[in-house]
Amino acid sequence: MKKINFSAGPAILPASVLTQAAAAVENLDGSGLSILEISHRSDAFDAVLVEAEQLVRELLNVGDEYGVLFLSGGASTQFFFTAMNLLNPEETAGYLDTGSWSAKAIKEAKNFGKVNIIASSKESNYDHIPRGYTVPDGLKYVHLTSNNTIFGTQFKEWPETDAPLVADMSSDIFSRRIPLEKFGIIYAGAQKNLGPAGATLVIVRKDLLGKVNRTLPSMLDYRVHIDGGSTYNTPPVYPIYVMMLTLRWIKAQGGLEGMEKHNERKAKLLYEEIDRNPKFRGTVADDFSRSQMNVTFVCTDEADTAAFQAAAEAAGCDGITGHRSVGGFRASIYNSMPYEGVETLVRVMREFE
Ligand code: PMP
Numbered sequence: 001m002k003k004i005n006f007s008a009g010p011a012i013l014p015a016s017v018l019t020q021a022a023a024a025v026e027n028l029d030g031s032g033l034s035i036l037e038i039s040h041r042s043d044a045f046d047a048v049l050v051e052a053e054q055l056v057r058e059l060l061n062v063g064d065e066y067g068v069l070f071l072s073g074g075a076s077t078q079f080f081f082t083a084m085n086l087l088n089p090e091e092t093a094g095y096l097d098t099g100s101w102s103a104k105a106i107k108e109a110k111n112f113g114k115v116n117i118i119a120s121s122k123e124s125n126y127d128h129i130p131r132g133y134t135v136p137d138g139l140k141y142v143h144l145t146s147n148n149t150i151f152g153t154q155f156k157e158w159p160e161t162d163a164p165l166v167a168d169m170s171s172d173i174f175s176r177r178i179p180l181e182k183f184g185i186i187y188a189g190a191q192k193n194l195g196p197a198g199a200t201l202v203i204v205r206k207d208l209l210g211k212v213n214r215t216l217p218s219m220l221d222y223r224v225h226i227d228g229g230s231t232y233n234t235p236p237v238y239p240i241y242v243m244m245l246t247l248r249w250i251k252a253q254g255g256l257e258g259m260e261k262h263n264e265r266k267a268k269l270l271y272e273e274i275d276r277n278p279k280f281r282g283t284v285a286d287d288f289s290r291s292q293m294n295v296t297f298v299c300t301d302e303a304d305t306a307a308f309q310a311a312a313e314a315a316g317c318d319g320i321t322g323h324r325s326v327g328g329f330r331a332s333i334y335n336s337m338p339y340e341g342v343e344t345l346v347r348v349m350r351e352f353e
């Protein structure tokens with residue numbers, strides 16, 4: 001039986017993307033070569049890179065003032081890369097502390113400049129997105145994690161500030177429309193909404209670069225990668241190829257508007273069941289903070305946990321165990337999760353009741 005993959009990441013990909021990705025391992029578009037063995041400087045791969053970048057630009061409405069990069073190192077590398085490229089030692093960046101990934105970004109940024117924690121939900125184990133905070137003036141940038149994969153929270157409103165936003169969108173990129181003009185840098189590890197692990201998408205406003213006094217190693221300088229068209233060194237060829245296929249799929253589903261509707265519908269179905277079913281309780285209280293990508297919940301009676309896990313697994317629902325720091329369950333319902341997958345989980349919850 002094909003399982004329904006609710007894993008937080010690496011995560012589900014569209015079935016049609018997997019079929020095409022598998023075929024390209026043997027023979028890329030009839031070229032007689034595998035995608036795994038072609039040169040990153042070949043015409044065939046150049047076409048992949050060009051199309052992937054063009055799709056990113058088209059879907060998110062990204063203008064020429066931004067560079068679009070496909071790098072390696074994961075989102076975790078971007079925690080320091082962003083600060084290293086933007087922040088001088090005497091300057092201050094604002095950070096919103098909304099989960100473990102934000103905390104890691106904060107830790108790395110402190111190595112390069114001053115950090116002002118504008119708001120934090122740490123005291124309640126990151127169970128909500130802070131509200132009612134004021135962003136001070138004079139910040140170099142404001143960093144946030146748009147979707148907190150572990151805790152199941154997501155920003156629905158963006159901080160009010162004139163400073164450029166720097167956002168870790170690893171777990172909700174391309175899931176909804178965003179006001180791109182507010183963002184100085186967007187970065188995302190591929191392994192949730194984009195493709196397999198190994199590639200990191202970075203969208204960076206070029207005018208923010210070249211303003212730090214430190215010497216940047218070439219591989220850690222966004223300008224070098226922009227000038228090199230993401231081929232300064234050998235990029236993760238296969239993950240970028242699968243990312244390109246996924247971006248084509250997103251476009252065919254109606255782009256970000258289509259994704260937004262699809263994701264809202266799935267999240268509504270699941271949250272309504274969690275709120276209705278006396279056997280379960282959501283760990284995030286309200287829609288202001290609730291993530292449409294990672295839905296976290298527990299059994300009202302903890303003693304039910306193992307039995308529900310077994311019932312879900314018997315129905316083919318894989319990867320719903322919550323992160324160890326939250327416990328309970330986490331259903332990750334990224335872009336590629338079909339509505340029917342969520343229907344199956346909801347059916348199991350009803351039968352369990
Ligand atoms: N940020 C978020 C929001 C994440 O969910 C993750 C986990 N994939 C990371 C950062 C770390 O990403 P990576 O493993 O690509 O470094």
